[in-house]
Amino acid sequence: xxxxxxxxxxxxLVSCQPAKEDLPPPNILWITSEDxxxxxxxxxxxxxxxxNMDALAASxxxxxxxxxxxPVCAPARNTILTGVYANSGGHQHMRSYYDKxxxxxxxxxxxxxxxxYCTNNVKEDYNINPDQNENIWDESSKTAHYKNRPxxxxxxxxxxxxxxxxxxxHKSIPTAELRHKPEDVTLPPYHPDTPEMRxxxxxxxxxxxDMDQVxxxxxxxxxxxxxxxxxxxxxxxxxxxxxxxSKRYVYESGTHVPFIVRIPEKYKHLYPAEKPGSEVNxxxxxxxxxxxxxxxxGQEIPDYLQGNAFLGEQKTDDPEYxxxxxxxxxxxxxxxxxxxxxxxxxIRNYMPYRVYGQFLEYLWRAPSIQxxxxxxxxxxxxxxxxxxxxxxxxxxxxxxxxDPWEVNNLANDxxxxxxxERMRSATRDWMLEINDTGFIPEAELIDRTQETTAxxxxxxxxxxxxxxxxxxxxxxxxxxGDIPFLKEMLASEEAAVRYWGATGLLILxxxxxxxxEALQTALADASPNVKVVAAEAMYRLGNTxxxxxxxxxVLETPNSFARTHALNAIDSIEDSExxxxxxxxxxxxxxxxxxxxxxxxxxxxxxxxxxxxxxxDHGYDMNW
Numbered sequence: 001x002x003x004x005x006x007x008x009x010x011x012x013l014v015s016c017q018p019a020k021e022d023l024p025p026p027n028i029l030w031i032t033s034e035d036x037x038x039x040x041x042x043x044x045x046x047x048x049x050x051x052n053m054d055a056l057a058a059s060x061x062x063x064x065x066x067x068x069x070x071p072v073c074a075p076a077r078n079t080i081l082t083g084v085y086a087n088s089g090g091h092q093h094m095r096s097y098y099d100k101x102x103x104x105x106x107x108x109x110x111x112x113x114x115x116x117y118c119t120n121n122v123k124e125d126y127n128i129n130p131d132q133n134e135n136i137w138d139e140s141s142k143t144a145h146y147k148n149r150p151x152x153x154x155x156x157x158x159x160x161x162x163x164x165x166x167x168x169x170h171k172s173i174p175t176a177e178l179r180h181k182p183e184d185v186t187l188p189p190y191h192p193d194t195p196e197m198r199x200x201x202x203x204x205x206x207x208x209x210d211m212d213q214v215x216x217x218x219x220x221x222x223x224x225x226x227x228x229x230x231x232x233x234x235x236x237x238x239x240x241x242x243x244x245x246s247k248r249y250v251y252e253s254g255t256h257v258p259f260i261v262r263i264p265e266k267y268k269h270l271y272p273a274e275k276p277g278s279e280v281n282x283x284x285x286x287x288x289x290x291x292x293x294x295x296x297x298g299q300e301i302p303d304y305l306q307g308n309a310f311l312g313e314q315k316t317d318d319p320e321y322x323x324x325x326x327x328x329x330x331x332x333x334x335x336x337x338x339x340x341x342x343x344x345x346x347i348r349n350y351m352p353y354r355v356y357g358q359f360l361e362y363l364w365r366a367p368s369i370q371x372x373x374x375x376x377x378x379x380x381x382x383x384x385x386x387x388x389x390x391x392x393x394x395x396x397x398x399x400x401x402x403d404p405w406e407v408n409n410l411a412n413d414x415x416x417x418x419x420x421e422r423m424r425s426a427t428r429d430w431m432l433e434i435n436d437t438g439f440i441p442e443a444e445l446i447d448r449t450q451e452t453t454a455x456x457x458x459x460x461x462x463x464x465x466x467x468x469x470x471x472x473x474x475x476x477x478x479x480x481g482d483i484p485f486l487k488e489m490l491a492s493e494e495a496a497v498r499y500w501g502a503t504g505l506l507i508l509x510x511x512x513x514x515x516x517e518a519l520q521t522a523l524a525d526a527s528p529n530v531k532v533v534a535a536e537a538m539y540r541l542g543n544t545x546x547x548x549x550x551x552x553x554v555l556e557t558p559n560s561f562a563r564t565h566a567l568n569a570i571d572s573i574e575d576s577e578x579x580x581x582x583x584x585x586x587x588x589x590x591x592x593x594x595x596x597x598x599x600x601x602x603x604x605x606x607x608x609x610x611x612x613x614x615x616x617d618h619g620y621d622m623n624w
Contacts, residue, residue, distance in 0.1 A: 020269050025115070025297055027146070027231040030158040031218055033211050034073065034123075034165040035241030038258040040208070047180065049209040052216030053258065056235055059276050060262030067285040067322045067340060068239035071247055071254030072329060074127035076239050076286060081106055081126050081136075083290030083305040085325070088434040090454020091127045092327035093442055095597070100128045101455035103304060107290040108136050108156070114299055116156045117149035123160045147225065156293075159218050163211040166242045169200045170365040180205040188253070188405045190245055192385050196371035197243070204242055232270075232296065233262040244369040245356070245388055248329045250338040250347055251398075251406050255324050259284065261311070270296065270311055283342065284310050285322040306434055321423075323430045327438055328561075331603040332358045333568050335438055339427045345406065346423035347396040350438075350476045353507050354572065357388045359610075361602050394477035395420070431469055435459060439468040440496045441529035443562035463494070471497050475504030480511045487518045490534075495527035502533035509540055516541055523550040528562035536569040547573075548580060555587040560600045563587060567603035576611050584608065588620050596624040 040050040042057035068076045072094050075086040082104050086092045089104060108118040120140040124133060139148060146155035175182060182198035185205075191197050215235060222228050237257040240246045246253035263270050272280045287307035294301050295312030308316040324338040335350040363369060375381050376389045384407050397413075397420050398406040410416040435458040437445060449457050458465065471489055474482060482504060489501025502522055505512040512519070522534035523546060531550050539547030554566040567587075570580060584604050588594075596602050605622045608615055615622045 023266060024230070025154045026264070026267055027154050027227055028116075028156045028293070028296065029146070029218070029222060029231050029233045030156075031215055031233070031235045032158065032160045033215075033235075033237050034160070034162050035239065035247055036164045036208055036211070036237040036258065037240040037246065037253055037256055038237075039205065040212075040258055042260070043258060047184065047186065048205060049179070050212040052212045052219065053235065053260070056215065056219065056233070056262055057260050057277070060233065060260050061272050061276065061278055061280050063259040063261070063280050063282065063284055065281060065283045065322070065340075065342065066236065066257050066259030067255045067283070067324065068237075068257055069255075069285050069287055069322075069324050070326060071239045071249055071251075071324070072326075073238055074125045075327070077123075077125050078127040080286045080289050081108075083107060083287060083307055084455070085287055085306055085323070085434050085436075086127065087325045087327065087436050087438050088306060088455065088458075090437040090445065090449070090457075092325055092438055094127075094327070094329050095599075096127060096328070096442070097129050098446075098449070099453045100132050101453040104455060105302070106136050107293055110290075110294065110299065111156050111297065112138065114297055115153065116297070117146065117153040118156045119144040119146055119148070120158045121145065121160065123162065146227075160238075161211050161214045163214060164204070164207045164237075164242065166247060166362070166366070168207040169203050169242065169368070172199060172367055173203050173206070175199060175202075178202050178206055179209065188245075189384050189407050190388065190405065191243070191368075192372055192375045192381050194368070194371040194375055196367040200243055200366055200368035229264045229266065231264065232267065233260075235260045243366065244363060244372060248326070248360075248363070249356070250324045250326050250336050252345065252400055252404065253406075255338075255340075272311060272315075281342070282310055282318045283320075283322045283340065285324075321426050321430070323427065325436075325438065328442060328564075328599075330360055330362060331564055331567075331599040331606070332360050333442075333565060334358070337427055337431060337436075337438075339423045339430070340400075341423065343399060343401050344419055344423060345396075345398045345400055346420070346427060348424070348427055348473075348476070349392045349394055349396070350472055351503075352392040352394050352476055353503075354568075355389055355391055358568075359571070359606055361596070361606055395424070397423070428469060428473075432465060435465060436469075439465065439472055439500075441499050441527075441565070443559045443565060444495055444499070444527050444529050446559060446561060463496075468494075468496055468500070471500040472503075475500040476507070478504040478508050480508065483508070483512060483515055486512075487515050490515070490518050490522055495525070495530055498522065498525060498527065498530045499533060502530055502537060506533055506537040506540070512537065513541060516543070520546065523547075528554045528557050528559060529565060532562070532565045532569050535566075536573060539573050539575070544575070548575060548577075552579075552583040555583050556590070560591070560598060563600040564603050567600060567607060571603070571607055571610075581608075581611055581613055585613070585615075585618050585620070588615065588622070589618075594621055594624075 039045050039048045040053045042054040069079050070076050078086040078091040120137045121144040122142045146157040180202040182202040185198050185201040236259040240254040291301045291309040295309035295314035322340045326336040337348045339346045395411040396409050397411040437454045486501045486504040519534045525531045535547040535550035551566045
């Protein structure tokens, strides 16, 4: 009899649980923060003060391997918005306002079509032509809120806090007012122990604590609205940060983000692990967010999306890799691609001839990097700390379990040759699969896509991306014996191939003397990007006059990103003769519109400052 009673009770309780098909579509709340790695108690950081994040993790699911696909905000947000890697769409360069392909949609519009009321409060920064930003959201403003939705509609709401943004350490708070004490900071091994470095780290932890309070306020507001039991909550950072060698760099410090999901009891069939409070070790990245949203809301996932759903009915098997990329960061060109598996990180540097620590006006506003540079110049940095100020290897490989700060490069260790080859091949396959636009330099790509988009161009023009990647791989890690191949590339009909041929010869430096005639011919190349690289190579071969003249000519071109490329080269060769200064000043006058949103002007200002030339003395107000 007792057994029968228990059975009846069990059947009654089960009958009280709504079937999956009877559940209403869940509300979804996204809370995002800026420029923060997983510096939180729930991620094992005892120095962090994050009670709200910790409580959310205790009631939700903490993802241990979550990644931004790019370590800077605008291209990362582009990837989130579209579900397509920004380097597939041609949006990988920071603040590059190019047209998005009509073949690629926006997830808020998909959710709105499914009946969701979609709000964004407030940052957009989608790295596309601003004209395409229209009508993405039901509301996108400082007052946008799910409380404004029509009765009966499910909501999708984004709240973004900027408290932990990089700018939060530009102005130092008095040490006595800091809650986290500089003397208690544990510095990464690549940062020198300077007072400014300790202070910025401590101030940053204060800002993370302040950001955590905003998370708490938003969660309390959800509770008070009565919608918590109907709402799936996501919290994540938009990329890593924030001191130098994190944001903008494809290391763990730049791409690993905190990521927590809380799922109400009524939607427990969606749990990614047995119970709340669990860790989830699956590799996820931002490109996975759109398919995951569509999976959670019961919509079909379009074939063009490039990520994998990690929740919902359409959840895929765990992927083996997450992929990352880097392009131009503000006024500085660089190019890297990266793969991360559960243990290792692989990085391919396609511009290894540039130092890691290229001067970047916005980054240099932080006292910490200024002190790092000063310590390096004074000879006070050890070998690990000095690497940031030197050129890069073509490949990097790190065991992130045993080397979490990624300072021991295993790429040349024979013991890891198999891992290196596996991850190198996976990265190459990924670049081909997504039609990576980054192998065509930016100014050249702009000229080719006046009547189309980069995404469509890569899929319709017939360009041989396989050959481009092979050429770039050869050029970024050349040997003297490769000179015949590089000269052949420099004679190609394809400008992007010529660009990589010139790059390989530039990297070889004086060893490329036998290619001098081919480089001289390239000084007249129709592509300004080829011309810039050939000019720098010629300068380094001792043909300074010819090299400089070609760079001056590029400064007169109408393409602002060709000019930015030329200014990068002028800065790298450290030429400061009067004619060079005048050429830069003439370019500033030609542009005329003096604001920091022009990256050629920002690069020019950096040069003029280094040369101690005051633009105001020449009638140019560049005091932004």
